[in-house]
Amino acid sequence: MGGFTRRQFLKIGGAAAGAAALGGGLTTRWFGLDGDPVDDPGTDGDRVVPSFCELCFWKCGILAHVKDGRVTKITGNPAHPLSRGRLCPRGTGGIGLLYDPDRLKKPMIRREKRGQQEFQEVSWEAALDYTAEAMLRIREKHGPEAMALYSHGYGGSWFKHLLKAYGSANIAAPSYAQCRGPREVAFQLTFGSTVGSPENLDLDHSRAIALIGSHLGENMHNTQVQDFSRAIDRGASLIVVDPRYSTAAGKARWWLPIKPGTDLALLLAWMHVLIEEGLYDRDYVEKYTVGFDRLKAHVADKTPEWAFTRTTIRPEVIVETARALGGARPAALVHPGRHVVWYGDDTQRSRAIAILNALLGSWGRKGGFFIPQALSLPSYPYTKYAYHPKAPPDAPKNSVYPLADEVLASGLCMASIPGTAAYDVKGWLVYGTNLIQALPQPDVVQKAIQALDFIAVVDVLPMEIVGWADVVLPEATYLERCDEIDAPPWREPFAAVRQPVVEPMYDSKPGWWIARELALRLGLKDYFPWKDSVEYAMHRVHGAGLSCDEMRRTGVIRGPRVPVYFEDGLEPSFATPSGKIEIWSQRMEEAGIGGLPDYTPPEEPPPGMFRLLFGRAPMHTFGRTSNNRFLASVERGNELWLNARIATELGLRSGEMVVCVNQDGVRSEPLPLKATERIRPDCVYLVHGYGHDAKGLSFARGRGASDSRLVTRVRVDPAMGGTGMNVNFVRVERAA
Amino acid sequence: MTPRYAMVVDTRRCVACKACVLACKAENQVPDGFCRDWLVEEVRGRFPNLSAENRSERCNHCGHPPCVSACPTGASHVAEGGVVLVTHHKCTGCKACIAACPYDSRYVHPEGHVDKCTFCLHRVQEGRQPACVEVCPTECLHFGDLSDPDSEVSRLLATRTWKVLHPETGCEPNVYFLK
Known part of the structure; x- marks a missing residue:
């Protein structure tokens, strides 16, 4: 090392004296006389791009730091009302998605039987032509409503628009009948508004x-x-x-x-x-x-x-x-x-x-x-949908879920097994949702897929559902694309933009582009008049009288504060019949369900069995993030929670590998036991989203166990068709 | 007044989500397989009478840092605000400091030197918060200067019940846990 100047020496001496005064009585060696720089890891970006997150559905504002063309880190956007400058673990973990070596890199067409995960890489031209031709054939043979879209994630808006333009209303997400549906119906019925x-x-x-x-x-x-x-x-x-x-x-x-x-x-x-x-x-x-x-x-x-x-x-x-x-x-x-x-x-x-x-x-x-309260942004003008779609066939033949107010993903899946519903679904377009883990009853899902004329999957990663596709369309991640403006109703109105932080890697393409290219091939050009998604988004921002420059610079524009409580003068109103x-x-x-809620006792677990419960871990969103190596660096896979006393009775110890066997004899993948005081003796618990078996998920494959595999039974909600999943029982065995 | 940097962790607010760990890893380019901060979830009692404490832990930047005393090369040293740092080019990776640290807060970086939490001094010098503090969705992490009686950390310690880890070692740790 070179010498130090007198000035530096004085500085070091001063700091050391201060520290010594505090530390008291330590030797003097510890202040290192030849200079101790404070290292800067240098992760602050040359460019910082505001956008919003897609690691879950909350859509928090982020700041993506870019240095030498690489995203170095993602931090919370202080201007965004959903993040307030802070992020959950997943928000930081976007880099683990962007740079996941397992990402889908090229469009692919299936080579072997569905589910064998054998594909041939093709050009975008070939993949899009193939998809459009299959969709045209379905429309000609069975009508447009035979095509269904499953969509989860914010980029899905382009595909929803595409399917409506094509003529089908069969658009569903597992986030309704497999998640929050009953709550939406109940609050709508009670308060005239969902939460x-x-x-x-x-x-x-x-x-x-x-x-x-x-x-x-x-x-x-x-x-x-x-x-x-x-x-x-x-x-x-x-x-x-x-x-x-x-x-x-x-x-x-x-x-x-x-x-x-x-x-x-x-x-x-x-x-x-x-x-x-x-x-x-x-x-x-x-x-x-x-x-x-x-x-x-x-x-x-x-x-x-x-x-x-x-x-x-x-x-x-x-x-x-x-x-x-x-x-x-x-x-x-x-x-x-x-x-x-x-x-x-x-x-x-x-x-x-x-x-x-x-x-x-x-x-x-x-x-x-x-x-x-929400900011209202005018829509981008496009040709009106010219269709009168048939009602979704998402209930079994001759029956109905009287209060369902969204389409049931599980119902469309059932309707794909010929002859079971009002009409058959023949084609699936799957956007960003791993139906193999998101839908219950895996055997039903596989049977439905095998009966289809056509299935295309748009995704970022080779999730299980990708292995079942006829065509795989690799999408760019949220950090590489612009999507629809986000302006949800909130405590204060706001609008946020998702903007591309870096160019799409590999041969992936943004969802808006994929949807538009399909539209061109389906003769639906007039529905996609925009040049690209940035022009689309900025048109809406401009149309609302907001500054596009500000939106791009800050990622979010907050509207004026308005009253959100009755006590602040907001007039109470309830959009119920009364x-x-x-x-x-x-x-x-x-609907025959009862004007007031009634208690019905649950089925008891059979002797020696436990009710299977599942939930979430803070660093994961379902199974969508389990291949994210960055996020997985702070977890060890999932464990089976079992009451400590019961574990002792069964002769099982914490940490040893066990399997769950459910009431239908289905066995889970092995996973470590967590014998704990933290759970009742009549149930077991594991975190959802593990136990992947897709070949392409080189990290997540074989890690932990999948609860979905064990959910072979559901109890369907007669009001809205939700699939109650906590009705499965397992016994716990030492892994062989 | 010379600053005395400290961190105050509100265990009541912490949900052990590990956002702090990941933000630190990203900010400081912590290599795969290592971390500079970590979570301890301590649950006591028997079903159903249980209590829990979540602690985001890291180097305690001790007032009497045994790692610094143990370091034969002077790589481990006390920097501005009492922050304990390791100068990479002076470190031989001998691990004497790792043996001396009662908190197991150090590891050997694949590049050969010992590495640990720096309280993000490079940020603090610019008037910013450490990355873990900035990201924390529960606002359970507080960083500041204990020599300033009006600082947030001083006020928290003055008004709340707190503890430090391993006070018996006499290291005078500077990470405090609010109960």
Whole structure:
């Protein structure tokens, strides 16, 4: 090393003297006289591009740092109201997706039987021609409605538009019938509005929060976790109802380790206490609701003692927690959850949650549910859809799910098995959703796929579903493309742009381009008049009177703050048939399900078996991120949670490899056992999204076990067709 | 006043999501298989009477750093604000510091030198927060100067119950955990 100047010497000496004064009595050697630079790892970008994330569906604002053409890191965009400069682990992990060596690199056409994962690389020209010809054949032979689109992720908008232009309304996402559907229906019926996504929860200001199976913290919805944490910091009373001692339960004043499948009994007992003790919001209920008297009679005998024998939650705890909620109202909320397809009576359970919130007077109130506001952006003008599509065939023949308000992914899958529904689905276009893991009953899914005339998959990674495709269209990642503007209803209106950070790698193409090229080949050019997605997005921004320059520079434009609570002068209104909050629902009554939620006991696990429960880990979004090496660097694959006492009885030890065998004899992949005090003795738990077997996922393949494989049974919600999945039982065996 | 940098971790707010670990890895180009910060989820009790504590842990930038005393080459040293750093070119990778550290916060970088948390001093010198603090979605990490009684970290320690890890070693650690 070269020498140091006198000036540097003085600086070092000064620092050392200060440190020595603090440290006291240490030797002097530790300040290193030949210069100790503070290393800068140099990950700040030469360019910083604001955009929004696609590692999950929350769409947080990000800043992508680019140096020498490479994305070095992704940080939160402080200007974006969903990230506020902070990110969940996945947000940072976008680099692991962009630079995943397993990415789909070239368009491919199938060579062997479907599912064999044998492909030939082809040109885009050839892949697009092949796809368009197959779609034209289907339209000619069976009509456009025989083509279905499954879509998950924000780039799917281009393909939804394409399918509508083509003439089909059969557009579905597993995020409805396999996830949040019952909740949407229940809140729509009760309040005339869904909770949306991001949900309109005002957790930030809540003074009492009840989570029913929601494992916030393991379930990382960035803004929601931020708000949740602030509520904890402010001393909100937290009630966590979960058979498992979740991360959230670890923060709770009350953990209610409820018997799985009995939540509705607890919810009814809470209503009973709120009404009996006069803790509900009388004014609010009188002014804004219908059906309260019926509810009062309905829950008159749903005492805490009654609920205790069903839920195993002690009566005094039920009373205490009901009082905590009632005492904090209206800044109290019972969280509606997100993945709520559990037992087949999920619309009823979600209705009970909605009704409780009505009793607490929390809808439209600070600390409850705010009334979200959105920026309105005019659409890009294009030719009107000229079709009158047939109703989706997503229920079994001659039956109907009377309250479904979106198309059922599971239903379209069933309809692909010839003769089972009103008409057959013959072709699938799959965008960004790994149906093999996202849909239950894998054997049904495979049977459906084998019966198809055609299946094309647009994806970034070679997920399992890709292995079943006739044509594979490799999409560029969210960091390489521009998509639709995001302007969801929220606490404050805003609009955000996704902009390309770097050029698409390999021979991948952005979704908007793929959809447009298909449209050109399908004779649907007039529906895609834009030059590219940037022109499309900026046209909408400009049309709304917003600055395109500002949008590009900051990634987000925030609208003026508007009232979001009734107490701030927002006029209460409810888009229900009665114009009021419907505690008693005529539509549920007419559908034969019951105007008020009723408890039905769950099936008991057979002797020696445990109810299979699954959930999420904070660094993963379903199975979509399990090949992300960067994210996986902070986890060790999934484990099977089993009650410690039961494990001892079975002679199993933590860490040893076990398999689950379900009621139909289906065996899981081996996974390590986690013998723990953190779960009830009657159920087991694992994180969803592992146990991949796709050849191309060189990292995720063979890691952990897949819960989806074990979900061979579902209980379908008669209200809206959701597939209740927590109805499978497993026994646990030492792996051979 | 010479600054005395410290970190305060609010265990009540932390959800152990590991965003801090990944943000650090990206910011500091931490090689595969290593990390400079990590999560400890401690659950105590028997079903159903349990309690939990989540801690985002890292180098404690001790007031009496045994790693610095143990370092034969002077690579491990105390820099501005009491931050303990390792000068890469002076480090021979002898691991004496790793043996001396009660917190297991150091590892040998594949390039041969020892590596650890720097409190992101390169950012702090520019007036920015460490990467882990900036990213944390629960705002459970607080970084600042303990020599300033009005700093956030000073106020948190003055008003909340806290602990440090292994106080018995006499290292005077500077990562504090709020209960």
